[in-house]
Amino acid sequence: MVICEIEFCNNPQGIFYAGQLIRGQVVVKCDKPKPVKAVILQIKGYAETHWGDTQYDPEDQSNGESFNGHVNYLATKAYLHGSSSSIEVLIEPGTSSYRFACQLPITCPSSFEGTLGRIRYLVNVRFVRPWKFDQNFNRCFTVLKVMDLNTESLMLRVPSQVESQRTFCCFPCRSSPLSMRLSIPLGGFVPGQTVPVEVMVSNDSGVAVEDITVKLAMVVIYYSQPPSADTNKDRFVMVQKTGEGVSSKSSKQLTFELKVPPTPPTCFNLCSIIQIGYQVEAEARVKGCHGGQSLHMPITIGSVPLTKQLQKEPRIWGEDLQTQQFDVKTLILVGNEQSEEPRSPPNPWAADPSIAPPIYAVAKHIFPDPEKVSKAKKKTQKKSVKRSNAKIGEDIVFSPLYGVFDLSNQTEEIIVRPNAMNGDGGYANEEVDKSTWL
Template identity: 85%
Template sequence: MVFCEIEFSNNPQGIFYAGQLVSGQVVIKTDKAKPVKAVVLQIKGYAETHWGDTQYDPEDQSNGESFSGHVDYLATRAYLHGSSSSIEVVIEPGTSTYRFACQLPITCPSSFEGTLGRIRYLVNVRFVRPWKFDQNFNRCFTVLKVMDLNTESLMLRIPSQVESQRTFCCFPCRSSPLSMRLSLPQGGFVPGQTVPVEVTVTNDSGVAVEDITVKLSMVVIYYSQPPCADTNKDHFVMVQKTGEGVSTKSSKQLTFDLKVPPTPPTCFNLCSIIQIGYQVEAEARVKGCHGGQSLHMPVTIGSVPLSQQLQKEPRIWGEEQQLQQLDARELVLIASEPAGETHCPPNPWAADPSIAPPIYAKAQHICPDPHKFDKSKKKSQKKPAKGTPEKKKEDILFTPLYGVFDLSNQVEEVIVIPNQIKTDGGYVNDEVDKSTWL
């Protein structure tokens, strides 16, 4: 029997930031001599998408056309036993330890597990066995993009708002407008931070608003690659709160506090087949058969929070460590660990003592079905010819961890609204002067 364990140096959770050094060890234990062709250590990082349409084709008995995409970010290997040309080597009984180190490219996107695609990083130890299927041992790890909100854009610091109006019925019975405004104090947030969403509704129509719902949502766009290029989309509601309605010929202002849960940073430019964005959505549900009114505003989710002061120069975390880093994508086996050396990777907040490191947690709003994803892939693959054994591929279940900040000790300017009444859905102020924004 072969036992294989993959460990990371001083990093039991297996959480790394793009550009950091991944180091660890592989421990192999055998109770007797094992003949193999080779033992290969691989570190992989890739993005993949896959989905199919729902149309059934009776001619080839398939479920229609299949769409997929694949991009490699890290693909490197080293041989622990044997080589690519070896015929057979023997692993002696006992315990063997192999230390390794690999440099992550600075352009790696964050780990993500969705319903139609994933961005995944893993360490794989493969035993290439003669006359048998290969035996694999895997350990997935989390890679996070360093997205510092302080260096992204100054626009993330300023307040923003969006407005919309709608009327009911048609001319000449058209009603006065139902107006709604959605306001945010800034455009960038991090997990653990509270997003104060202000919704102002002026209902000059004759149709009452039953309630107002505000959501913080993640929108994921998946892309497939030629010859079947297409797009698909996921919409995950992260946080949702509902407040009271607005009667006819009246105005109301509510503030909803939406706490950002564990989630990956916004990603539009690092992955060509998976893009992740966020938006705040507000909807006013009206009585009767009329359709409600809704509007949304994009927000940016980062991995380093906005500081109280503007940064004069872009902050480059780990700049001193990067001078001694290995070449990106190179996997190195280390003969022995130098005495007294630590392998704890630097964190992006070392240069700013005012930012406390986050805790890490799993995303609860994303509920991917890895079995459904893998089954859809298998349906599109050609079956082996008769008499050829089909290799069984085990599903790897993994959920990345994302940083959650505690910013409760930061001093922020609070604007107190007079005659403010707290409700289940937020804070309401009935004395709104609509002339200030119409």
């Protein structure tokens, strides 16, 4: 029997930021001599999407069109035993350990596991055995994109608002407008922070608003690649709060607090087949058969929070790194006699001592549709049968971990909370001058 353990020396949890160095070791235990052609250590990072168009036959996806995409971010390997030749070697009984180091590219997107695609990083040890199937040992790890809100657009520090109007019925019976304004004090937040959302409603129509619902939603867009290029989309509600309604011919201001849960950073430019965005949504549900009114506003979720003061010369992650002792994406084996290993950049928030390190947790708001997952897995399995080189680790269940910050000791008074709380998540400000809004 062969036992193979994969450990990370500089982060036992297996959580790394793009640009950091992975240091670990592989421990192989054998109870008797084992013949192999090679033992290969691989570190992989890739994004993939896959779904099927089942409009022809929903029971058999092979009759429909398949949409797939794949992009590699990291693909490197080293031989622990043997070589690329077919000559057999013998692994002696006992315990052997192999130390390794690998530099992550600074452009790696964050780990993500979705319904129709994923961004995954893993360490694989493959035993190429004579006259037998290869034996694989895998361990996935989390990679997080470094998105420092202080180095993004200055507009993230500026309050934002969006407003809309709608009327009911048709001319000449058209009602006066129902107006909504959605406002937030900042445009960038990190998991653990609270997003204060202000909704101002001026209801001059004759239709009463039953309640106001505010949501923080995650929108994921999946892309496939030629020859069947297409897009698909998922939407996950992360947080939802509901406040009281607004009667006709009156106005009301509601304030909601939406705490950002563990979630990957916004990502539009690093992955060409999976894009992740966030938006705050507000909806006014009205009485009767009329459709409600809704509006939304995009926000940015980062991995390093905004500081209290604007930095004159923001620190760009990785700009102070000297040339590494080996090329990026190269996997090296570190001998036991080598005392000094290639250095890794510090954690991205370390430049600001007032920011406490985050804790890490699973994103519980991402609940893939079981039916979609089942169909996607079925399609993947059928596709794998037709390939002689099925992807390593594609049947592994893995949940990435995302950083959650506790910034309660440095939160500024961004918004003044009214005294009274209404519904299960809204604050109503009854002191608003209802005659002068707009």
